[in-house]
Amino acid sequence: MSTITDISGIAGFQPGSRQPSRAASTPTLAEVEAVYRRPLLDLIEQAHAIHREFHPEGEVQLCQLLSIKTGGCPEDCAYCPQSAHYQTGVKAEALLDAATVLDEARRARQEGATRFCMGAAWRQAKAGADFERVLEIVRGVAGLGLEVCCTLGMLNPEQARRLAEAGLTAYNHNLDTSPEFYDRIISTRQYEDRLATLAHVRDAGLQVCCGGILGLGESESDRIRLLQVLASLPAPPESVPINALVPVAGTPLERQPPVEPLEMVRMIAAARILMPRSKVRLSAGRLELTDEAQTLCFYAGANSIFMGEKLLTTPNPVPDRDLDLLRRLGLRPEPPHRHGEPPRSAAAPAPGTGSAITAAEAEMEAELARLEAQSRRRRLAPAAGEDFCSNDYLGLADHAGIRQRMLAALGPGARLGSGGSRLVRGNAAEFERLEARMAAFCGAEAALLFPSGYAANIGLLSAIARPGDVFFSDALNHASLIDGMRLSGAERRVFPHLDLHALESLLRRPVPAGGRRWIVVESLYSMEGDRAPLAALAKLARQHGAALIVDEAHATGILGGNGEGGVAEAGIAEAVLARVHPCGKAVGAAGAFVCGSRTLCEWLVNRARPFIYTTAPPPWLAVQLDAALDVIQNEPWRRQRVKALAAELRAALHQSGCRLADDHSPGRDPESPIVAVLFGPDQAAVAAERQLAAAGFDCRAIRPPTVPEGSARLRLSVHATHTPAMLARLADELRRCLPLPPSHHPPS
């Protein structure tokens, strides 16, 4: 059995190539392994989703193969009936003449093929008359409007260039298996020889067709490794044939056991995920696959087959059977290319062969595929199901009274857009009135409205601190706080979440001369649901000459007698430099206030770049925020209900056996509207999200890097609009998502 070793120097192209030596982002062996070894149904499901995203639905490309020079090959590929080393009954023949080949190509086109692939049993493409004839054939086939692919053995750069000039679309040159297993199959050439030809093909601007064979006696690790090498080429191959060995009497592999059909499915699905744009070709070995197995291959992402009763020398299903299967599956052959139009390429051009834009996009694709492989690719999806994930805790995003106020304010003459930044033309009396109201509401001297919570946090922190200062930051602070601290150029010292001892010891350490200390926390943590000990923090800040900054993102509207937030509730307004009150959560709208002294707000007007260089929000936002503040003050039952329901849900979840993220937190609040159910592995949280979605609940899995590694969770948020019956049903459904306790596992 072969072992997996480092890939460096193998996947990269040879010195002298115009290509970069490695793709900008290539999957690690562990990542490929994680994809390959996923439970088969998950793997297929994911592959299918990617397939639908990148390829026309229901389309299968039909390719016709023709052996233009059969047998007598000096190479000793152990699977190949055409090798002169073995007695297989395949006779050595001369290169076919151009007219015969073109007749075959015409017939193939008539039968629905859009790609014509020609194979020659050569160690390397011949120089002289034979090569000139191949070029003539390529020109002729390309002239028929077909994609043209050749496989002629090794190529030098000049041959690759001339084939490209003649109109060749792609060159097939398989790596077949892992670099470690290769010498067990072929002794007359090296893996590196294959890579060198692939580099010449790419350099000539040709598409690369490169795949492998299953069933040679390789291990799963070899298959994983082959996938890694393929996905790590400087640009992914546009075409990836996956063959199952056709054992041919006389070859050393004649007695190999047949490949398990589901192994073909797994290989195809993994190739689809790792190389989303490539055509994945279900190639040799289809005669041994049932219709059902082929169906799964198509579902898992195969979108091309070889048609015709013969491949190069071995049998293949008859065309009628294939066409009948496609028809029964509702699949259709890829339509012919319009004559004279260059065949389109599904894959991004290789870096260096296209424009800077396509090269950049190819890098993005590679990185996205990597995220996909880690189950971390995010996708926008329309909202569906009962809302247990938004931050609209009080139900104000859909409040009839607020809507009425807005409709009344949006009558004739109302300005719809602000027309500029606050400092140019975008200021409005409504904003200033609203800021004064917000300041009074939360007991601050002044308030300043930013377009979003993110803008407020980065604007505030980058404007107040400078290099030489030190931020003391809770480990679970929001990304916008982290970004603001980074932008300021000040040092950042991170203390474990809510750990005041650790904070104190960091505060004791010296800061650079003239440097100031800033402590940054959230009052209610968005991904845990626990609360910062604000009074103790204020005390520490005073003792160590630090200024305290509190992000009230999830506390605004929830904490405090009137919903003014955690700082007001703790009675420490005087000890806090700035509070940030985003309005996109319980306030149900958008924008965010920074509340503090008049001096602070004036400083931000002059120095906070996200305030200065942004178009002011539309004036109607001031109306919506004003109306929402009225509701927050006048309808205290909303926050009381949220808290009571949250306590009920937590109790039910504990009873169901769920672990909550704040179970052991010193800041645990049984009434917190944020209830994070811990799953640990990403896949478990994602599976629970899907299961709940199927039951009609919209709950989202939160995965790293948003939360620490190994702590993927479902973050539930409780709303005033929920009912006890809904919560009970949710808790019940969640219980079904939990892994079985050890005593319930069947004996192994």
Ligand code: SAM
């Ligand atoms: N000399 C060319 C070369 O080696 O690239 C000739 C093409 S060769 C026939 C193309 C591919 O067909 C091989 O790389 C292998 O993947 C596949 N192949 C050859 N014999 C096979 C067999 N008996 N079963 C399955 N696939 C086979």
Ligand code: DTB
């Ligand atoms: C590929 O990967 N499979 C095709 C094509 N590329 C050239 C060839 C399959 C050949 C199977 C053995 C034979 O028929 O000789």
Ligand code: SF4
């Ligand atoms: Fe067969 Fe190609 Fe190997 Fe020759 S080089 S033996 S044709 S697979």
